[in-house]
Amino acid sequence: MGVTGGREGHEGDEGVFDAMAAIPDGAAPGDQQDRDLDAIVIGAGFAGIYMVYRLRESGFAVRGLEAGGGVGGTWYWNRYPGARCDSESMYYSFSFLPDFEQEWPLEQRYPTQPVILRYLQTVAERLDLLKDFRFGTRVTSVTWDEPAARWTVRSAGGYEATARFLITAVGALSAANVPAFPGAETFAGEQYSTANWPHAPVPLAGQRVGLIGTGSSGVQVLPELAKEAGAVTVFQRTPQFVTPAQAGPLDPQLVAMWKANYREIRRRTKFTPGGIPIPGPHVSAFELSEHERRARCEEAWRRGGIWFLDGTFIDAVTDVAANTVVADFVRSKIDEIIDDPETAEKLKPRTYPWGTKRVPIGSDFYETFNRQNVRLVDLRADPIEAITPRGIRTASAEHELDVIVYATGFDALTGALTRLGVRGRGGTALPDAWPGGPRTYLGLSVPAFPNLFTITGPGSPGVVTNVPAAIEQHVEWIDELLCFARARGSTTIEAAQDATTEWTTHVQDVASQTLYASADSWYMGANIPGKPRVFLPYIGGLDVYRRKCDEIAAAGYPGYAFDGAAAPALQGAGHGAG
Numbered sequence: 001m002g003v004t005g006g007r008e009g010h011e012g013d014e015g016v017f018d019a020m021a022a023i024p025d026g027a028a029p030g031d032q033q034d035r036d037l038d039a040i041v042i043g044a045g046f047a048g049i050y051m052v053y054r055l056r057e058s059g060f061a062v063r064g065l066e067a068g069g070g071v072g073g074t075w076y077w078n079r080y081p082g083a084r085c086d087s088e089s090m091y092y093s094f095s096f097l098p099d100f101e102q103e104w105p106l107e108q109r110y111p112t113q114p115v116i117l118r119y120l121q122t123v124a125e126r127l128d129l130l131k132d133f134r135f136g137t138r139v140t141s142v143t144w145d146e147p148a149a150r151w152t153v154r155s156a157g158g159y160e161a162t163a164r165f166l167i168t169a170v171g172a173l174s175a176a177n178v179p180a181f182p183g184a185e186t187f188a189g190e191q192y193s194t195a196n197w198p199h200a201p202v203p204l205a206g207q208r209v210g211l212i213g214t215g216s217s218g219v220q221v222l223p224e225l226a227k228e229a230g231a232v233t234v235f236q237r238t239p240q241f242v243t244p245a246q247a248g249p250l251d252p253q254l255v256a257m258w259k260a261n262y263r264e265i266r267r268r269t270k271f272t273p274g275g276i277p278i279p280g281p282h283v284s285a286f287e288l289s290e291h292e293r294r295a296r297c298e299e300a301w302r303r304g305g306i307w308f309l310d311g312t313f314i315d316a317v318t319d320v321a322a323n324t325v326v327a328d329f330v331r332s333k334i335d336e337i338i339d340d341p342e343t344a345e346k347l348k349p350r351t352y353p354w355g356t357k358r359v360p361i362g363s364d365f366y367e368t369f370n371r372q373n374v375r376l377v378d379l380r381a382d383p384i385e386a387i388t389p390r391g392i393r394t395a396s397a398e399h400e401l402d403v404i405v406y407a408t409g410f411d412a413l414t415g416a417l418t419r420l421g422v423r424g425r426g427g428t429a430l431p432d433a434w435p436g437g438p439r440t441y442l443g444l445s446v447p448a449f450p451n452l453f454t455i456t457g458p459g460s461p462g463v464v465t466n467v468p469a470a471i472e473q474h475v476e477w478i479d480e481l482l483c484f485a486r487a488r489g490s491t492t493i494e495a496a497q498d499a500t501t502e503w504t505t506h507v508q509d510v511a512s513q514t515l516y517a518s519a520d521s522w523y524m525g526a527n528i529p530g531k532p533r534v535f536l537p538y539i540g541g542l543d544v545y546r547r548k549c550d551e552i553a554a555a556g557y558p559g560y561a562f563d564g565a566a567a568p569a570l571q572g573a574g575h576g577a578g
């Protein structure tokens with residue numbers, strides 16, 4: 001059987017089918033054409049919602065297109081048990097709704113998937129945005145019409161629209177990656193992807209479940225599967241440095257304090273590197289004694305989540321020795337938590353520096369391996385050979401299963417973009433414009449693809465920040481640029497080659513000052529066979545990036561050509577990392 005719910009929710013597949021009932025009035029499926037639009041926005045997650053709203057408020061005729069049956073993006077698709085956000089509730093929201101942020105209840109330290117989905121649905125309803133979206137519409141072709149200087153967009157179901165501007169809000173982590181294991185189609189049981197979990201509850205009681213993947217989603221889903229299933233076999237390729245979330249209810253007094261100061265907190269958040277105003281560590285591992293280092297790690301571990309990720313040492317991801325202190329600490333915690341030394345050993349990461357792959361934040365992940373009904377298979381020693389009708393066959397055994405859950409990640413940052421079927425000037429396909437890896441100006445624009453803007457695209461700080469904070473910056477900046485072009489009567493805006501080369505080089509230079517490039521991570525495209533190995537996001541900080549973008553806007557957008565005229569040169573000596 002195939003993966004239930006479809007891997008991506010193509011128009012007409014089951015994942016979309018059951019959500020089609022939610023299509024609101026005004027986005028009638030029979031309405032097959034949209035002409036004369038100023039802008040099309042693809043995606044209805046945080047980015048699409050805000051982009052459509054901003055453009056509409058700026059007086060542009062805008063249409064949002066979304067493959068899913070409603071708003072929510074990530075939180076529409078990733079409905080697996082245990083799905084929740086690693087960003088704390090206070091930050092994981094829009095900052096442009098001061099009244100609503102006072103009303104919206106903050107109950108848990110980390111919002112769960114249903115809460116975030118409800119939040120985004122409520123925002124879309126309050127802003128009267130549902131009528132501006134067309135749901136159940138998967139875009140499969142996007143073509144630049146040179147004479148008309150417009151984009152033509154087509155969907156799998158035959159919908160067609162044209163617009164002057166095209167803004168992709170397709171998500172940096174939305175193109176699911178389900179590896180093609182030989183024999184997967186022969187499996188007699190059910191198969192699910194965490195990235196496209198069914199809307200109806202999945203019955204797991206008494207079932208023998210195989211979980212493939214122990215990245216962020218695998219770490220979240222495992223404890224929930226283990227509570228319900230008869231037995232869970234975890235197939236692990238790469239051990240992770242899992243950080244405890246220390247999840248729980250928020251203290252009402254803290255929430256009240258927070259709400260009283262929300263505006264000021266939001267203002268400060270805009271100028272933080274990660275879109276979260278936590279005080280950095282400010283201390284090198286080498287300024288402390290061994291005892292102090294351990295105490296510092298213990299305290300950060302106790303606080304959990306981002307406080308461990310960003311709260312140990314200032315040199316934790318730039319210096320190998322400092323990094324080893326943190327890595328050793330986590331390995332010691334694994335020993336402390338896991339009863340069986342052999343399992344503990346298999347769970348210890350040893351092949352890459354701590355923090356250089358996305359650090360999963362979990363609740364009871366390691367503890368779950370002490371349950372009688374959970375087993376770990378180390379795929380490095382015992383690789384998957386095939387999926388059979390009865391289960392998963394590894395080199396050493398056949399593991400009999402009723403259900404397989406794929407938590408195998410995403411074709412991050414570029415996957416959703418390259419799957420759009422975009423063709424720019426001269427019919428150039430987007431993947432062909434990026435043979436050695438993506439080249440963008442500010443993560444937002446690509447030469448030869450005029451009037452196209454890519455929210456949280458490669459080269460943007462999006463995925464290494466609290467993502468909504470980066471999204472808001474991108475959306476506001478794009479809206480202002482479009483207003484600028486309209487005011488001067490321009491019809492095309494295009495990133496210049498030299499500015500793009502400079503930005504792309506800068507993105508790699510900043511990454512090379514850290515240990516990030518040394519890991520086989522999705523940040524490096526390493527999880528997708530054949531994907532060029534370059535560091536995909538901009539790691540210089542959202543604060544630095546914001547200032548850079550503000551300077552560019554204030555200077556009249558150097559690095560962009562308007563109406564085909566030569567782009568004004570960038571001023572100053574490149575993009576300092578700040």
Ligand SMILES: Cc1cc2nc3c(=O)[nH]c(=O)nc-3n(C[C@H](O)[C@H](O)[C@H](O)COP(=O)(O)OP(=O)(O)OC[C@H]3O[C@@H](n4cnc5c(N)ncnc54)[C@H](O)[C@@H]3O)c2cc1C
Binds near residue numbers: 044046067073083471
């Ligand atoms: C499991 C998980 C946990 C996460 N946890 C965090 C966290 O703790 N903190 C954090 O900051 N971020 C987190 N993220 C990242 C999260 O993706 C962002 O925070 C945010 O939701 C991204 O919003 P977006 O609108 O950019 O993209 P998305 O929410 O991904 O929305 C993109 C939308 O575009 C649609 N789309 C894509 N291609 C097409 C097409 N061809 N045609 C039509 N529609 C299309 C998709 O269907 C999707 O609905 C997490 C991501 C995942 C997957």
